[in-house]
Amino acid sequence: MARAAVLGRLSWRVGTVIELRDETPTARTIVLDVPGWPGHAAGQHVDLRLTAPDGYSTERSYSIASAPDGDRLELTVEPIPDGEVSPYLAGVLASGDQLELRGPVGGWFVWRPGTADPVFLVAGGSGLVPLMAMIRARELTGDESPFRLVYSVRDPASILYADELRRRARDDRGLDVTCAYTRMAPPGSPRPAGRIDASLLIAAGWPPDRRPAVFVCGPTGFVEAAANLLVDIGHDPRRVKTERFGSTGGSP
Amino acid sequence: MSQLPLDGNALAGPLSEVFSVDVTSAIGECAHCRRRGPMAETVVYASAPGLVARCPNCEAVVLRLVRDSGRAWLDLRGLICLQLAIPPDPEAEPANGT
Numbered sequence: 001m002a003r004a005a006v007l008g009r010l011s012w013r014v015g016t017v018i019e020l021r022d023e024t025p026t027a028r029t030i031v032l033d034v035p036g037w038p039g040h041a042a043g044q045h046v047d048l049r050l051t052a053p054d055g056y057s058t059e060r061s062y063s064i065a066s067a068p069d070g071d072r073l074e075l076t077v078e079p080i081p082d083g084e085v086s087p088y089l090a091g092v093l094a095s096g097d098q099l100e101l102r103g104p105v106g107g108w109f110v111w112r113p114g115t116a117d118p119v120f121l122v123a124g125g126s127g128l129v130p131l132m133a134m135i136r137a138r139e140l141t142g143d144e145s146p147f148r149l150v151y152s153v154r155d156p157a158s159i160l161y162a163d164e165l166r167r168r169a170r171d172d173r174g175l176d177v178t179c180a181y182t183r184m185a186p187p188g189s190p191r192p193a194g195r196i197d198a199s200l201l202i203a204a205g206w207p208p209d210r211r212p213a214v215f216v217c218g219p220t221g222f223v224e225a226a227a228n229l230l231v232d233i234g235h236d237p238r239r240v241k242t243e244r245f246g247s248t249g250g251s252p
Numbered sequence: 253m254s255q256l257p258l259d260g261n262a263l264a265g266p267l268s269e270v271f272s273v274d275v276t277s278a279i280g281e282c283a284h285c286r287r288r289g290p291m292a293e294t295v296v297y298a299s300a301p302g303l304v305a306r307c308p309n310c311e312a313v314v315l316r317l318v319r320d321s322g323r324a325w326l327d328l329r330g331l332i333c334l335q336l337a338i339p340p341d342p343e344a345e346p347a348n349g350t
Contacts, residue, residue, distance in 0.1 A: 010268040047265035061262055105264035107274030108292035220256045241292070244259045 010102050012049060013037075015073065017097045023160045027078040027126060028090050029065060032099065039068045042137035043110040043130045043215065043243075046075070046103030050085055060085045063130035063217075063243075064104065067137040076160060078126035109215065109243045113143035117213045120205045121149040122196075122226050124218025128153075128160050130243065131217055139172050146174040148212075150204045152196050152222065155184040178204035198229050208234035213241075220244040260294035260305055266317055270324055271336075279335040284312035286332070291315070 015032035022028045044064055051057040066074035079090035093099075111119060111134040119138075121131040128151055138147060153159050159179065169177040180200055185193045191200065206212040214235055216226045223244045231237050260276055267275040276292040287309040294305040294314060302318030307330070314330035328334070 010265075045261070045264070059265070061265060102265055102268065105268050105274075106261050106276055106292075107264070108277040108290050109261050242259065243261050243292075244257075 010105065012100050012102050015099050015101055017093060017095050017099065018072075020093070020095055023076060024158055026090065027076060027160060029074050029076045030089060030093065030099075032073045032075070032101075034071050034073050034101065037071045037073060038104070040064055040073075040104035041107075041110045041112055042067065042133040044104035044106045044133075045130070046073070046101045047105065048075075048085070048089075049100040049102070050088070051100070058084060061105075062089075064133050065129045065136075067133060067140040076126065076129045076132075109217070109241050111137070111213065111215065113138065113141040113145070115213070116145055118206045118210050119145050119147045120212040120214045121147065122201070122205075122214065122216040122218075122230070123149065123151045124222030124226065125153060125158070126160065127216075127218030127222065127243070127245065129217075131215060132161055134215065135168060135172070135175065138175070139168070144174060147172075148176045148178070148205055150178050150180060150196065150200065152180045152182060152218070152226075154182055156181070156186045176204070196226060196229070198233050201226075201229055202233055205230075208236070211236070211239065214239055215241050215243075217243045218245065258296040258298055260290070260292040260296055262296050262298060263291060263294075263303065263305060263315070263317075266303060266319065269319075270317075270326060273336050273338060275334075275336070277337065280314060281332045281334075282307040282310060282312060282314055283330050283332045285310035291334075 013034060015034040017030055018033045019031035020028055045061045046064060047059050047061050049057055049059045062075045062077060064073060065076045077086050077089040079086045123131050135147060165177055168175055180191060180196050181193045182195055183193055214230060216223050223242050227240055227242050230240050264274060264276045278291050279288055280291050281288045285307060287307055293308050295308055297304045302316060304313055305315040307314050312330055316327040318325045
């Protein structure tokens with residue numbers, strides 16, 4: 001049984017943008033200072049509430065990208081074409097602006113250190129964000145669970161946290177990273193561009209008899225396809241946790 | 253609004269206004285097909301007024317949540333049972349069996 005966090009009844013709090021970082025030509029990371037932030041588990045998200053001058057207000061969920069770090073919180077936003085909120089967050093929001101947020105929320109799509117189970121992360125596009133929080137939390141806590149990441153991404157320019165992933169793949173002991181390109185693979189890539197398939201998940205993941213904890217995150221179509229492939233190659237459906245983005249934007 | 257459904261992970265924030273424990277990891281039993289599974293695995297439509305969660309097996313509605321200023325309506329008739337993990341109360345005295 002997963003440990004349940006005592007949330008209390010959550011209310012909205014205000015965070016201040018202290019830094020903005022471009023991750024790719026379109027995606028950027030918003031670094032927030034949230035006084036009194038209670039901390040979070042890797043994989044949890046926050047709800048943001050934006051209110052227009054005329055009083056119209058709307059909410060969206062964004063995964064937390066950072067490992068717990070005091071009052072500091074990082075979100076990475078990939079703008080959805082024609083989206084109502086994400087183009088504002090990824091393009092207009094400026095340092096010093098304030099955002100209303102509620103969280104951390106979600107207790108199911110969460111990795112906690114200390115289980116020692118192998119972990120298999122499968123990301124489609126910006127579905128990498130909560131999985132990156134897990135990779136960062138693993139290193140921060142000195143956890144030795146072996147991690148393997150398969151990251152399906154359009155092309156090399158679309159890779160989030162590219163430098164950090166390269167560094168971690170080299171320096172974080174027990175972390176393997178495999179990028180799979182859907183539109184354009186770099187020269188010399190061992191695998192031609194294309195969608196993920198069973199052979200890739202077998203070669204770059206854990207065998208089902210190691211009973212890995214599996215986390216799949218990405219757009220709805222990607223998650224359904226990947227989860228079906230994982231069950232087809234023998235993974236226990238109860239060990240495969242999924243989180244879907246509802247949008248059609250940013251297909252990996 | 254998004255065209256494709258979300259999943260039950262998206263219930264976490266809205267239901268945190270109502271429940272004091274996380275509902276996405278709670279095990280729900282569908283009143284229609286009797287499937288038991290984490291609420292995170294439900295299929296959630298956010299484009300209706302409020303939120304509608306459907307069973308991933310039989311597509312029956314298992315939960316509806318509508319909020320208005322200062323009020324919430326929660327319809328759980330599609331669930332026979334919701335099994336929630338209750339964390340131990342750190343304030344509680346140890347159980348004193350006789």
